[in-house]
Amino acid sequence: MNGEQITSDAPSHVVTGETPATSSTQQDIETTRAALSRVQRIRFREILAIVGPGVITGGADNDPAGITTYSVVGAQSGFAQNWLLLLSTPLLIVVQQMAARIGNVTKNDLATLIRIRYGMPIATLAVGATAIANIITIGADLVMMAATLELVTGRSYVEFVVPIAAFAAFLTIFLDYRTTQRYLLWLAGVFACYIVSAFLARPNWIDVAKSTFLPHLTLDTTYLLGAVGLLGTTITPYLFFWQTSGEIEDRRGVQDIRRSGLDIIAGMVWSNIVALFILIVTGAVLHAHGQKIVTAADAAKALEPFVGPSAKYLFTVGIVGSGLLAVPVLAASTAYAMAGLLGWRRGLARRVNAAPAFYLVLGLALLVGVQLAIAGVDPIKALFYSQVLDGLIAAPLVLLLLLLTTNRAIMGDFVIGWTSRIIGWVAVAVLVAAAIAFAYSVATQGLP
Amino acid sequence: MAEGREIEPSGHDLLAEQVRAWWMAALMGDTLSPHPVHGEALSVSFDDDTLVLSGYVTTEMELAALHDELDIARECGISNVRVDVEIREPPGEQGLLVQTLIVIFPNEVLAQFALAYVEALGRIAHEAAELILPGAEARARIAALDEPYASLVRRHLDRGRAAVLVTVDETEAFHARELLDEETRSLEVVVLPPHPRRRGAKQTISSPGKHDAVMSRPARAAEERMRA
Numbered sequence: 001m002n003g004e005q006i007t008s009d010a011p012s013h014v015v016t017g018e019t020p021a022t023s024s025t026q027q028d029i030e031t032t033r034a035a036l037s038r039v040q041r042i043r044f045r046e047i048l049a050i051v052g053p054g055v056i057t058g059g060a061d062n063d064p065a066g067i068t069t070y071s072v073v074g075a076q077s078g079f080a081q082n083w084l085l086l087l088s089t090p091l092l093i094v095v096q097q098m099a100a101r102i103g104n105v106t107k108n109d110l111a112t113l114i115r116i117r118y119g120m121p122i123a124t125l126a127v128g129a130t131a132i133a134n135i136i137t138i139g140a141d142l143v144m145m146a147a148t149l150e151l152v153t154g155r156s157y158v159e160f161v162v163p164i165a166a167f168a169a170f171l172t173i174f175l176d177y178r179t180t181q182r183y184l185l186w187l188a189g190v191f192a193c194y195i196v197s198a199f200l201a202r203p204n205w206i207d208v209a210k211s212t213f214l215p216h217l218t219l220d221t222t223y224l225l226g227a228v229g230l231l232g233t234t235i236t237p238y239l240f241f242w243q244t245s246g247e248i249e250d251r252r253g254v255q256d257i258r259r260s261g262l263d264i265i266a267g268m269v270w271s272n273i274v275a276l277f278i279l280i281v282t283g284a285v286l287h288a289h290g291q292k293i294v295t296a297a298d299a300a301k302a303l304e305p306f307v308g309p310s311a312k313y314l315f316t317v318g319i320v321g322s323g324l325l326a327v328p329v330l331a332a333s334t335a336y337a338m339a340g341l342l343g344w345r346r347g348l349a350r351r352v353n354a355a356p357a358f359y360l361v362l363g364l365a366l367l368v369g370v371q372l373a374i375a376g377v378d379p380i381k382a383l384f385y386s387q388v389l390d391g392l393i394a395a396p397l398v399l400l401l402l403l404l405t406t407n408r409a410i411m412g413d414f415v416i417g418w419t420s421r422i423i424g425w426v427a428v429a430v431l432v433a434a435a436i437a438f439a440y441s442v443a444t445q446g447l448p
Numbered sequence: 449m450a451e452g453r454e455i456e457p458s459g460h461d462l463l464a465e466q467v468r469a470w471w472m473a474a475l476m477g478d479t480l481s482p483h484p485v486h487g488e489a490l491s492v493s494f495d496d497d498t499l500v501l502s503g504y505v506t507t508e509m510e511l512a513a514l515h516d517e518l519d520i521a522r523e524c525g526i527s528n529v530r531v532d533v534e535i536r537e538p539p540g541e542q543g544l545l546v547q548t549l550i551v552i553f554p555n556e557v558l559a560q561f562a563l564a565y566v567e568a569l570g571r572i573a574h575e576a577a578e579l580i581l582p583g584a585e586a587r588a589r590i591a592a593l594d595e596p597y598a599s600l601v602r603r604h605l606d607r608g609r610a611a612v613l614v615t616v617d618e619t620e621a622f623h624a625r626e627l628l629d630e631e632t633r634s635l636e637v638v639v640l641p642p643h644p645r646r647r648g649a650k651q652t653i654s655s656p657g658k659h660d661a662v663m664s665r666p667a668r669a670a671e672e673r674m675r676a
Contacts, residue, residue, distance in 0.1 A: 107547070107621050107639040116596045116638065251622040254545060254642055343636040345629060354630065409594045412641025 058267025061092075062191060062274055063326030064144035064319045065137050066233040068383040070275050071299045073226040074282025075292055079203075079211035080223070081230055082279055086212055088234045089272045091427040093265055094420050095398055098405045099240040100260045103247030105414040110244045111340025113404055120341075126400060127337040129393040130237045133386060134334045135365050137238070138327055139372025140382035145323040146373065148316040151297055161373045164323070165366050172328040173352060173359060190318035191274045197303050198277040203284035212276070221441040228438045229384055231431060232391025234272065240397060241340075242333040249349055254414065278302065293380055327366070335362040392438075395431035402428065471520040475499075486510070487623055490533070502532040511535055545618035545642040546575060550597060551628045552604045552611050552635045556581055559610035562632040566614055572624045576615040582608060597640060609635065618642040 115123035146157035281302045300315035338361045339346035346358040402424040405416045466484040474492045483490040490503035553559035566577045582605040616624045629637045
């Protein structure tokens with residue numbers, strides 16, 4: 001991914017409008033390539049300071065919807081879908097690196113580029129589908145956060161929905177959310193307890209290893225629904241928009257491509273390690289005893305091997321923390337996408353009066369999410385199906401990302417390399433195959 | 449940061465006014481707005497009754513100018529002032545890549561104003577700036593742009609709008625984009641992909657003799673290093 005910048009066959013004059021006679025010479029390209037390689041080098045002491053949008057995105061990836069989806073899949077299928085997480089890790093890393101690179105190189109956000117390159121109808125479809133999935137996920141995340149608070153307080157979850165949404169809006173609109181989220185990330189760190197819990201649950205590690213490293217496919221609807229949900233919660237469309245906008249707001253340019261890459265690897269690997277251990281512990285604790293996840297209390301049971309009866313408290317802290325990290329990200333990425341589509345001023349670093357339409361969409365996304373949350377939907381089902389929807393719309397969006405990052409008119413000399421292209425196409429193929437298999441299965445067998 | 453830029457006398461006056469306005473706003477509690485010259489590299493805060501100026505500048509001269517600016521605060525009765533400003537290079541190495549921004553305006557007047565803003569105030573370390581207006585001349589200029597950007601500009605010009613193309617060092621592109629987006633009446637700012645700087649080139653896309661290139665100090669230093 002990193003050694004591919006500035007290709008020697010770069011037609012630099014085409015993009016800048018220079019005539020070939022005055023364009024960058026081969027020597028210019030070589031000199032710039034050498035200088036870029038030097039400034040992009042990451043020093044050891046920089047590694048810890050490299051935390052940026054990638055690690056935050058990884059944290060937001062394990063939102064209440066993600067945690068619930070992993071728990072439901074683990075309880076339903078045991079370890080059978082562990083291999084999908086192993087497969088999705090490099091795919092997720094490359095897809096997020098593509099989204100980041102768009103921000104680093106073009107300084108334009110994703111929706112703007114889709115609109116400019118592929119026209120308003122395609123951009124509207126992409127943004128519209130993402131916005132719908134985001135709003136449903138906001139509603140589902142709010143329900144799950146409120147349901148965990150119901151679990152520990154005994155009060156109805158409905159009482160918590162509005163205060164949580166108001167707090168999320170306050171964090172996003174009135175505070176510097178990009179700073180705040182670094183603290184919230186620590187709350188979501190509670191999910192590291194799943195790793196300890198998995199060891200204490202004493203699963204059969206040989207079975208775990210087999211199901212992680214040997215792909216196992218079953219063509220029944222429950223399995224395929226789980227697979228699409230698992231892929232949808234891992235390779236999530238809103239994260240693409242967030243990653244690109246995050247790089248722009250953090251002002252990470254071409255010289256930061258390697259730093260962004262490392263940041264993303266750290267965030268995504270951590271996110272998928274936690275996801276894998278959730279599958280393992282729910283497989284060992286719930287699936288092995290034939291238990292399904294119907295309520296938040298069932299989902300919290302996976303932490304019991306570690307903390308016993310306190311599991312529900314720890315689970316609540318984790319869900320509320322990750323929810324406060326994810327809900328503003330979901331609302332903001334919806335606003336970024338809409339603003340990019342319609343050319344509005346945007347950015348969380350701006351004040352409300354400097355980007356009123358951006359903040360209006362952000363507020364509306366939260367409001368509709370609240371409306372969905374208090375409409376009495378089943379939180380576990382809402383969360384799970386929102387991730388299935390994400391899985392279904394991820395394929396065309398990854399395809400658009402791939403087409404943009406391989407387009408010289410858009411990326412200039414900084415198009416992605418062949419390794420990334422191949423992995424990107426594999427991601428599209430896997431997502432399309434999962435969606436087709438799921439659609440076929442639903443058509444022939446109906447929804448489970 | 450303003451060193452090395454060609455600023456017209458009227459630009460100096462306007463800049464001085466902006467600096468004064470910024471200080472007045474900061475003293476009244478608006479400490480979040482970027483400084484007119486140093487942008488977000490500089491921030492002001494209060495530690496009890498002490499005014500704290502922190503951040504970085506890139507030359508001794510800029511630091512001295514900053515000390516002069518503190519007279520504005522003193523005139524307003526702020527006697528305790530602490531300056532935690534260091535002199536260092538801006539983040540990122542300049543002089544490697546250049547990037548062009550397309551800024552769309554609703555009409556020619558606003559585009560002309562923005563061009564004057566870019567050229568006179570010196571807040572954007574640009575290397576070239578060019579105005580494109582609807583008309584026959586624009587066609588040749590647009591044709592030199594690659595798709596899909598040519599279509600974008602053409603579409604806007606067909607609606608009677610105007611475009612300004614500003615070329616900056618790649619490390620300045622975020623800052624330039626933000627200023628052009630926020631401080632002009634632009635409809636949209638789109639950035640073209642970066643490309644390697646031509647060694648020995650003074651300007652990238654401006655019309656010769658119309659708008660002379662103004663190269664930022666680090667960019668010029670990088671040029672000289674390359675030549676050496």
